[in-house]
Amino acid sequence: xxxxxxxxxxxxxxxxxxxxxxxxxxxxxxxxxxxxxxxxxxxxxxxxxxxxxxxxxxxxxxxxxxxxxxxxxxxxx
Amino acid sequence: xxxxxxxxxxxxxxxxxxxxxxxxxxxxxxxxxxxxxxxxxxxxxxxxxxxxxxxxxxxxxxxxxxxxxxxxxxxxxxxxxxxxxxxxxxxxxxxxxxxxxxxxxxxxxxxxxxxxxxxxxxxxxxxxxxxxxxxxxxxxxxxxxxxxxxxxxxxxxxxxxxxxxxxxxxxxxxxxxxxxxxxxxxxxxxxxxxxxxxxxxxxxxxxxxxxxxxxxxxxxxxxxxxxxxxxxxxxxxxxxxxxxxxxxxxxxxxxxxxxxxxxxxxxxxxxxxxxxxxxxxxxxxxxxxxxxxxxxxxxxxxxxxxxxxxxxxxxxxxxxxxxxxxxxxxxxxxxxxxxxxxxxxxxxxxxxxxxxxxxxxxxxxxxxxxxxxxxxxxxxxxxxxxx
Numbered sequence: 001x002x003x004x005x006x007x008x009x010x011x012x013x014x015x016x017x018x019x020x021x022x023x024x025x026x027x028x029x030x031x032x033x034x035x036x037x038x039x040x041x042x043x044x045x046x047x048x049x050x051x052x053x054x055x056x057x058x059x060x061x062x063x064x065x066x067x068x069x070x071x072x073x074x075x076x077x
Numbered sequence: 078x079x080x081x082x083x084x085x086x087x088x089x090x091x092x093x094x095x096x097x098x099x100x101x102x103x104x105x106x107x108x109x110x111x112x113x114x115x116x117x118x119x120x121x122x123x124x125x126x127x128x129x130x131x132x133x134x135x136x137x138x139x140x141x142x143x144x145x146x147x148x149x150x151x152x153x154x155x156x157x158x159x160x161x162x163x164x165x166x167x168x169x170x171x172x173x174x175x176x177x178x179x180x181x182x183x184x185x186x187x188x189x190x191x192x193x194x195x196x197x198x199x200x201x202x203x204x205x206x207x208x209x210x211x212x213x214x215x216x217x218x219x220x221x222x223x224x225x226x227x228x229x230x231x232x233x234x235x236x237x238x239x240x241x242x243x244x245x246x247x248x249x250x251x252x253x254x255x256x257x258x259x260x261x262x263x264x265x266x267x268x269x270x271x272x273x274x275x276x277x278x279x280x281x282x283x284x285x286x287x288x289x290x291x292x293x294x295x296x297x298x299x300x301x302x303x304x305x306x307x308x309x310x311x312x313x314x315x316x317x318x319x320x321x322x323x324x325x326x327x328x329x330x331x332x333x334x335x336x337x338x339x340x341x342x343x344x345x346x347x348x349x350x351x352x353x354x355x356x357x358x359x360x361x362x363x364x365x366x367x368x369x370x371x372x373x374x375x376x377x378x379x380x381x382x383x384x385x386x387x388x389x390x391x392x393x394x395x396x397x398x399x400x401x402x403x404x405x406x407x408x409x410x411x412x413x414x415x416x417x418x419x420x421x422x423x424x425x426x427x428x429x430x431x432x433x434x435x436x437x438x439x440x441x442x443x444x445x446x447x448x449x450x451x452x453x454x455x456x457x458x459x460x461x462x463x464x
Contacts, residue, residue: 026218068315
């Protein structure tokens with residue numbers, strides 16, 4: 001019973017999101033992205049350095065995963 | 078092709094490096110997903126803190142082939158000399174070297190990038206092999222980037238002076254990410270990763286201590302015992318904002334929890350400020366905090382007090398803070414093979430403050446020794462070239 005409720009809620013949320021997004025169009029056009037394309041707007045400007053910094057923390061902390069540089073680009077390059 | 082011509086003309090005519098870089102990025106943003114730039118980096122790194130010194134090089138090279146393929150290779154070395162608090166109190170100073178080789182290939186098709194990578198890490202008592210696959214898709218007019226990935230790792234744990242000791246670990250990583258252009262000056266990123274380990278997760282050299290009235294110092298040591306499985310979840314939210322003048326602010330928050338009872342989070346704030354057309358200055362502050370694993374204790378009441386035993390300070394309750402300063406200087410060498418290059422220096426000062434891990438190199442009643450703390454200096458010096 002509880003499984004059906006969860007399924008219904010998830011489906012309802014999914015439908016609401018789909019409905020809400022169906023009218024949306026990209027609101028930042030390509031020619032408006034010059035600031036976003038600047039190298040200073042990168043979370044991982046130099047991968048060799050980001051990778052090393054992540055390694056320093058991974059070796060000394062209990063937490064791990066979802067590090068900087070993972071999860072895709074900025075959508076502008 | 079037209080975009081490439083525009084890019085070349087902009088670079089040649091203006092001879093303004095900053096403008097050229099921005100126009101380069103803008104030209105890329107006008108098209109679908111693109112592969113990373115061709116570049117090579119040679120880095121020297123140094124970590125010095127808590128009696129541990131780690132130095133070595135890292136060389137990363139990336140080169141595209143045609144319009145759709147880019148390959149990369151990384152060579153990385155850690156030369157370690159350790160007299161850490163664990164080593165000082167329960168063992169003797171040691172030196173070792175870890176070498177890591179990675180190769181990767183990225184394939185671009187329309188708005189999709191598929192990436193495959195392999196990493197092999199070796200040291201005298203540990204070997205790790207990891208294979209990763211990532212998929213990145215740009216959607217919604219290239220305003221949204223969705224990514225997902227999976228990695229599988231296979232480690233072999235050995236032990237110095239015991240050739241017969243060999244234990245296995247299997248690792249699985251599942252990742253999803255989303256980055257979104259919010260405004261023409263704001264980017265937002267969300268990422269989530271689950272990691273599952275199974276096998277021998279101990280450090281074979283580390284010990285726990287327990288109260289022992291028969292010992293002259295009041296306590297004795299015995300080997301750590303860890304669970305054979307661990308599953309962790311991490312979620313991170315990141316934001317970037319382009320200020321009204323040419324500079325940027327970054328913020329990051331990550332929450333973490335695992336099946337061993339560790340809960341952690343960190344927040345990081347950063348500011349990037351270019352100066353003239355050649356210099357970029359970076360300033361960051363990071364604050365990290367975690368709670369201990371369920372089976373961690375600085376001092377157990379007696380031998381074999383519970384099923385699982387740990388006294389690894391990385392599993393204890395502690396806070397750390399980092400201040401980071403970076404400077405990059407860009408040069409345009411008069412070499413036909415290189416478009417531009419940069420010389421970069423970064424310095425991090427990290428302070429660790431442990432809440433339930435005691436410094437046994439200091440005197441004190443058993444279980445009341447001073448709490449341990451230390452600071453570390455981390456230096457990165459590297460040269461980057463784009464071609």
